[in-house]
Amino acid sequence: MRSGPRTVVVDDSRFMRGLITDILESGGVEVVAEAADGAEALSVVADVDPDVVTMDVEMPRMNGIEAVERLMREHPTPTLMLSAYTEDGAEETFAALDAGAVDFFAKPGGEVSMGVSRMEEQLVETVRSVAEADISGGRTSGAAVATATHGGTATETRPVGGVEPNTTVVIGSSTGGPDAVERVLSALPGGEDLRVLVVQHMPEAFTGRFADRLDAACELDVAEATDGARIGRGEVLVARGGEHMKVTRYRDGRLRVQLIDEDRGQNVRPSVNVTMESAAATIDDPLVGVILTGMGDDGATGVRAISEAGGRIIAQDEATSVVYGMPKRAAATGRVDTVLPLDDVAGGIVGGAS
Incomplete structure (x- = not known):
């Protein structure tokens, strides 16, 4: 069993600190200390x-x-928020992410859609992933030159032209x-002929609030998916958290989705694979797949x-990824056309048509 990472558990409940520890x-993570408040x-x-650090949201004193x-000002350390599985918990959790936390996880013992043993495995995996996160804050922006890796051949590429009519974009992240x-959606111009599907690994209580935040931040009209x-x-x-989003119909620039409440052979729900595969099978107009930061291989x-359906693939680069898991696995397929820093991804979507 792998050792580490060295972890501090923060929660005002002695019982919860003990449970998390x-x-x-038991998953091989070393807990070096506990704390009862901020x-x-x-x-x-x-x-x-x-x-x-695993950090509770609601605590006395701080x-x-x-x-x-x-913490981010005085002693920057990758931090995982352990949040109540509620709408109120979602609001507070997003505030913590804005403050610099890397990721969040529904507290053990809450109403969760996975079994207890699977939840425990996921918590250990998430702590390990967050421990490896790059929180240096370094960003690459501007007209950077990207590297095309399709078929394993590196070539210099630059955005050309504009977005093709009836382009659909599927974005996956964790x-x-x-x-x-x-950041990607807020950089996309509202006047382009785009429709976008976003699959972010996130519990059901959080995706509605996430959609609201995105809607307020960009020129596009954003909503949580319904069946x-x-x-x-x-x-x-x-x-929506806890359900796959499948593209079932596409006609005249409009698409329809179905929500599926079953595993479909995936270890996460919603799964990027389900949405991308269904989009590839259904949409006959231009299609762009985008893989952003995240752990795992979804x-x-x-x-x-x-790619096999003739679409383009963009992956976030390692330098700007918080966790270079999903983009790395995508690149390993040999199907990624363009690797870009985060702040250039929107430009790659809009300007990458040939």
Whole structure:
């Protein structure tokens, strides 16, 4: 069993601290210290210099949001928020992500859609992933030259032309994705002939709030997906947590989706693969697949399907990915056409038509 990462567990409940510690240590994660609130967490982190912190949101003296803000200023450390599985918890969690937290996880013992053992495995996996996150804040922007890796051949590419009529974009992301997706969508012009599907690994209680945030941040009209929802030019659907989003129909620039409440052989729900594969099978107009930061390999099968259907594939580069898991697995398929820094992805979508 792998050792590490060195972890500090922060929660005002002694029972919850013990439960989280037991889960992590049984999964081979080393818990080096615990703290009962944000103020104590700052002192403990400064003393033990951990690889990762798990942080409760609601705590006395100093809550998790303020603690993350202080931590990122005083002792930057990758932080995973453990949030209540509620709409209120979603609001607070997004505030913590804005403050600098890397990712979040529904608290053990909450109402979750996966079994207890699977939830415990996922928590351990997420802590390990967050511990490896790059929180240096370095960003690459401007008219950077991208590298085309399709078929394993590196070539210099530059955006040319404009977006093709009736272009559909499918964006997949996980760890670090909420901020990455927002930055991509907010950079897309509202006047282009685009319709966008977003698949972000996120629990059901959070995706509606995520869609609202995206809608406020960009020129496109963004909504959480519902079963049978239709979108056209200038519209975006965000996959609902706990259900796959499948494209079932496409005609005259409008597409329709179905929500599926079953695994479909995937280890996450919603799955990027399900949406990308169904889009590739259904849409006969221009199609672009985008893989952003995230752990795991979801999307690798989907990019193959889009590429085989004649679509383009864009992957976020390692330097700007919080976790270079999903983009790396996508690139390993040999189907990625363009690798771009996060702040150039929107330009690649709009200007990459040939």
